[in-house]
Amino acid sequence: MSLTLSGNVLANNDHEHRRLVNVTGQGAVSVVPDAFSISVLIEERGPLVSKLNQQMAARLTSVVQFLLASGIEEKHIQSMSVNLTPWYEHTPNGREDKGFILSREVRVTSKALQTYDAILDGMLSRGVDRIQRFEFVNTDASEAYQHALVAAVQDAKLRAGLLAREMGVKLGNVITINESSGYSAPPVMATMRMKDEMSSSLPGQTDITATVSVTFELIENYH
Numbered sequence: 001m002s003l004t005l006s007g008n009v010l011a012n013n014d015h016e017h018r019r020l021v022n023v024t025g026q027g028a029v030s031v032v033p034d035a036f037s038i039s040v041l042i043e044e045r046g047p048l049v050s051k052l053n054q055q056m057a058a059r060l061t062s063v064v065q066f067l068l069a070s071g072i073e074e075k076h077i078q079s080m081s082v083n084l085t086p087w088y089e090h091t092p093n094g095r096e097d098k099g100f101i102l103s104r105e106v107r108v109t110s111k112a113l114q115t116y117d118a119i120l121d122g123m124l125s126r127g128v129d130r131i132q133r134f135e136f137v138n139t140d141a142s143e144a145y146q147h148a149l150v151a152a153v154q155d156a157k158l159r160a161g162l163l164a165r166e167m168g169v170k171l172g173n174v175i176t177i178n179e180s181s182g183y184s185a186p187p188v189m190a191t192m193r194m195k196d197e198m199s200s201s202l203p204g205q206t207d208i209t210a211t212v213s214v215t216f217e218l219i220e221n222y223h
Contacts, residue, residue, distance in 0.1 A: 019218040020175060021163055025156025027148040028207040033136035035111045038120065040128040042106065045087055047099035056102055059127040063106060066122045072110050081105040105132060111139070141208050148210040149179070156214040164218060172217030180211035 042059050044052040060079060067077055083105075087098040106128070108119065113136070120131070138144075157171075164171050 019169070020215055021160050021218055022213065022215045023156045023159040023163070025152040025154070025159060025212050025214060026209065027151025027153075027155055028209045029144045029148040029151070030205045030207055031138050031141055031144045032205050033138050034113075035109055035137050035139050036113055036116045037107065037109045037133070037135050037137050038116070038123070039105055039107045039132035040123055041103055041130040041132050042127060043101060043103045043129045045099065045101050049084065049100055049102065052100060052102040056104055060104060060106070062126045063123055063128060066126055067108060067119070070115070070119060070122065071112065072108055072119070076109045078107040079104060109137070109139070138206070144208045145210060148208050149212070152210040152212045153177070153214070156212055160214065160216045164216075167218070168221055169218045170221045172219040175215040175217055177215075178213045180213060
């Protein structure tokens with residue numbers, strides 16, 4: 001919490017001075033993740049990009065067909081992230097040019113939380129080279145953020161009121177109010193468990209937070 005008092009702010013043409021108090025309010029709402037998200041990487045290495053692309057397409061098709069057959073909707077499968085880099089290897093004779101590394105990232109989101117282990121196993125068995133990221137997420141937390149934002153404003157007003165009472169003054173009009181940052185869905189990192197632990201593997205809760213900075217005018221508390 002920050003406190004700023006100023007007797008040097010010019011209020012109007014009569015040179016009336018205003019005293020201000022600035023506070024930071026915070027609000028938080030707990031939400032339960034309702035989906036999991038998996039990002040995996042498929043890689044091909046070789047001298048010819050055209051051949052690498054053919055091999056990549058075959059492996060990608062196998063992974064996507066498995067996901068669709070497992071009940072994952074097509075709109076929840078993203079596979080457009082492609083990267084092509086030179087492939088070098090260090091040898092006793094120096095760096096050797098081996099060709100290219102073609103990689104493609106596949107991202108999957110599903111609300112069937114209890115199926116994440118089967119989805120992972122199925123993707124890995126179909127040629128996925130590496131798991132980039134696994135997380136539990138909340139797919140629609142915008143309403144929760146709005147509640148957190150309201151709580152942050154209320155917190156700011158409460159803090160400012162406490163300060164004003166201690167100073168023997170009253171809160172006046174709101175001069176400025178600023179939202180410190182916009183909402184972005186915060187992922188909840190999950191600990192991947194073995195299959196025999198699935199019964200106790202729960203996503204838990206995460207807090208969606210909001211922060212506001214509010215400046216109030218202070219006025220004399222006339223009795």
